[in-house]
Every structure is written in C-alpha cells, then in structure tokens.
Amino acid sequence: MLKIKLQRIGAKKQPYYRVVVAEARSAPGSLPVEVLGHYAPLREPEQLELKKERAQHWLAHGAQPTDRALRLLRGLGLEGLQALPPLKAHKGKKKERAASPAPATPAPPSPEKP
Numbered sequence: 001m002l003k004i005k006l007q008r009i010g011a012k013k014q015p016y017y018r019v020v021v022a023e024a025r026s027a028p029g030s031l032p033v034e035v036l037g038h039y040a041p042l043r044e045p046e047q048l049e050l051k052k053e054r055a056q057h058w059l060a061h062g063a064q065p066t067d068r069a070l071r072l073l074r075g076l077g078l079e080g081l082q083a084l085p086p087l088k089a090h091k092g093k094k095k096e097r098a099a100s101p102a103p104a105t106p107a108p109p110s111p112e113k114p
Contacts, residue, residue, distance in 0.1 A: 002063040004055065004073070006039060007032065016040050019050055019069060021058050034058070039072060048072060 001024045008028075010016030017039040020032035036058075037050035055078060059065075065073055074081055 002033065002058065002061075004036065004058060004063050004065040004069045006066070006068055015042060019055075019072070021063055024064075048076070050076060052076065052078060 002021055003024045004019065004021055006017040007020045007022070008015060008017055018032070019036040019039055021034045021036060022030070022032040026032075034054065036055050037048065039049075040047040050072075055073060059073075059078070059081070070081070
C-alpha cells in the first residue's frame with residue numbers, strides 16, 4: 001500500500017520535510033517512489049511546494065495520506081480529499097488529566113483514642 005507522507009531531511013532543531021509517496025512498510029530513510037514537494041514549517045510564512053497534479057494522480061491511484069500530509073493537502077484545497085476519513089483527534093496526556101477531574105476519594109477515618 002502506498003502512503004503520501006513527510007520524510008524529514010532537516011538538521012537538528014531545524015525541521016525540513018520532503019512530501020513523498022512511499023510504501024507504507026518502508027523504512028523511514030528509504031528511497032521513496034516519488035518526491036512530490038517540500039515543506040518548511042519554521043520559515044515565515046510556512047513554505048510548502050507541492051506538485052499538485054502528481055498528488056492528485058497518486059490519490060486517484062489509491063495512495064493514502066498520513067494525518068499530517070492530509071492536513072497539508074487539505075490546506076491546498078486539492079480535490080478528492082472529501083472521500084477520505086476525517087482526521088484523528090490527538091489526545092495528549094495533559095489534556096486527559098485536565099479534562100477528567102480527579103476521582104474523589106474519601107479521607108480514611110481517623111482512629112479515635114479513648
């Protein structure tokens with residue numbers, strides 16, 4: 001199965017990504033089937049260069065975008081993304097703790113001294 005995903009090529013603390021089409025089970029640093037573009041999230045404004053025609057081609061041929069790639073593709077307004085499932089909601093540990101109140105446990109009874 002083919003995936004449209006981001007492949008990190010940036011230096012430490014300077015993320016820079018390639019938007020690639022690759023096999024879903026391939027290793028993170030392996031050669032992709034095709035490079036669709038580049039994404040630089042730290043540039044002002046964020047820089048995204050993408051071959052839209054090729055992205056449409058791979059989506060039409062069954063390539064599934066990862067969550068992050070899907071967000072980028074939807075931001076460009078590509079057609080054919082409506083049939084894809086909605087994005088997953090990521091739950092962080094801090095949000096879970098803040099959202100659910102701590103269970104109220106009664107204090108242990110104090111022993112009475114005669």
